[in-house]
Amino acid sequence: MTVLHLVSYFIGGAFLTNAMPHFVRGVTGLPFQTPFASPPGRGLSTSTLNVLWGFLNLIVFYLLVCQVGDFGLRDAADVLALGLGMLAMGLFAARHFGPLHGGDLRTPQ
Secondary structure, three states: OOHHHHHHHHHHHHHHHHHHHHHHHHHOOOOEEOOOOOOOOOOEEOHHHHHHHHHHHHHHHHHHHHOOOOOOOOOHHHHHHHHHHHHHHHHHHHHHHHHHHOOOOOOOO
C-alpha cells in the first residue's frame, strides 16, 4: 500500500458521501442542489438529474476504492482513510447546505 492508495480511498469516501443525498433525493422525486443548477451548488436540480449525479458519484467511488490498490475492510489504514474522506465531505456538506435547508442557524451566503 502506498500513500497514493490512501489518498484515493480518502477521495473515494468523499464521493460516496456526496452520492448519498443526491441519489436519495432523486429516487424520492425531490429536487436538490447540484453543480449544474443556477446558481451552481445553491439552486435546485431535478430529481432525475440528482439520480444521475448520485450514480456518477458512486461510479467514481467504486473506481477510486475498488480499482486502486487492494482496499481491505480489515485494514485499519484503508478504512480510516475512507472514513476520514466521508467525514470531511459530510462536514463540508453540512456547513454548506445547512443554511439552505434550515439545518444551520447561520444565514445563507
